[in-house]
């Protein structure tokens with residue numbers, strides 16, 4: 001049910017995995033999707049991009065008709081945000097990364113539907129699901145949107161809800177789980193296209209990134225307290241611009257129409273406002289959504305139904321992980337359905353894979369809950385963005401690229417190292433919020449952090465495209481990545497201390513990464529000091545090249561201000 005990104009990619013994956021499967025996709029849209037002003041969700045990260053190009057087989061289309069993305073680019077606040085050159089910038093200096101893409105969704109869904117049909121899936125369009133009976137088989141009632149509004153039914157052994165926010169099964173079965181994270185968004189497509197490099201002719205600033213146009217191809221983020229803005233270029237010419245904000249800091253009704261959004265931008269992001277204003281006659285659409293995060297009780301059921309994409313859950317668009325979640329969920333659903341149709345006992349697989357998708361959504365929610373007040377703090381956010389990427393590349397993305405998501409033996413053999421990484425990941429999320437509480441600041445030092453020059457960090461991104469890891473090497477990688485994250489955690493802990501004169505810890509003290517907190521009153525109870533831990537020198541040995549470049553500018557700026 002639903003022939004959007006999640007439904008169409010799943011149809012392709014199911015047909016590729018088991019061509020004799022009968023797959024029907026029921027989609028309510030009438031006719032082809034339009035270019036540009038269609039759905040939101042245009043930017044991809046490594047795993048989502050790999051899924052769409054390699055797993056689902058859209059590489060040729062993507063290379064010919066979509067854009068290669070130039071990574072994540074962040075501009076932190078500075079003064080009244082009227083001069084981009086004075087904003088602390090984080091992003092890549094050069095191209096040549098593990099591929100990621102900017103996807104024009106309308107154009108892409110048309111091509112996906114074509115591929116699904118070519119593989120033998122049946123796509124019913126102008127067909128609205130208006131009733132579902134869960135049973136054996138399941139029965140779906142459909143009303144056609146063609147003249148006459150004909151009614152029909154489809155029976156199926158497996159039923160997957162890929163209907164996005166219409167939440168067909170989630171509502172029917174009462175599966176929705178409200179979450180603490182509440183944010184809102186508004187976005188629009190502008191035919192004129194936006195290039196942040198047009199906002200300054202400062203040669204030194206432009207020259208930081210040698211190739212003109214490299215910045216434009218990134219997902220550019222303008223960040224400040226309580227909000228971030230995306231600027232995404234689309235292959236069809238326009239740019240997608242979105243405001244995502246915490247209503248406690250930026251009420252939804254201050255930017256939920258185009259006129260209000262423009263006014264809001266004038267107050268918070270004047271350079272973007274001026275550019276949008278100049279191109280307002282090329283405005284293609286304006287959409288908004290309130291309180292859009294949620295999760296579900298279950299995604300794959302022994303009753304032979306499943307949820308994928310936004311029908312299952314959604315955490316936050318920061319980092320653009322929507323298509324990663326689709327990639328993981330669809331891969332796990334395909335593994336279950338394929339096994340079941342082949343007559344295997346998949347009861348264990350259903351429970352394991354169900355848990356895996358739910359944990360993925362939950363881990364994402366942990367990244368964002370309570371984060372929005374911190375977004376304007378360049379120092380803490382720099383550390384957090386590096387951390388979140390290092391974790392993601394070390395585990396979920398590395399598994400996905402190497403086909404390990406469904407490999408139970410591998411997951412069991414490496415469970416200890418993964419748990420070491422995951423528990424630390426959760427602890428670090430609390431640590432970043434503590435750091436901001438103890439040292440709240442807006443902005444940071446001006447300057448540029450080229451993330452592709454942080455050797456050991458960037459290597460984890462580059463490793464994703466390696467296809468020559470042996471099983472043994474991959475297992476060893478899980479251990480090395482946990483060691484790496486421990487080093488990074490201890491390094492960041494010392495950086496935070498450098499920011500907090502009332503807290504002192506000897507550099508030679510052994511810091512237990514799993515005890516990291518800035519609440520000194522809890523240090524003993526949480527076991528911060530432990531012989532098994534790392535001194536600062538040992539942490540630097542594990543992570544030799546991140547601290548000076550990533551943190552030194554903030555330290556120097558603080559000393560300069562004092």
Ligand SMILES: Cc1cc2nc3c(=O)[nH]c(=O)nc-3n(C[C@H](O)[C@H](O)[C@H](O)COP(=O)(O)OP(=O)(O)OC[C@H]3O[C@@H](n4cnc5c(N)ncnc54)[C@H](O)[C@@H]3O)c2cc1C
Nearest residue numbers: 002004005006028041043129163164166309310317322323
């Ligand atoms: C503000 C925002 C920004 C985002 N940015 C990104 C990003 O940069 N990168 C990223 O990867 N993800 C992003 N996402 C997430 C991304 O939008 C989703 O992951 C993705 O669009 C979900 O695809 P889907 O197929 O689940 O849903 P959809 O694309 O919405 O598809 C659902 C389909 O079901 C059909 N349908 C619905 N009800 C019925 C019915 N009753 N009968 C028949 N058909 C029906 C609809 O017509 C639709 O085609 C963002 C999300 C939001 C809210």
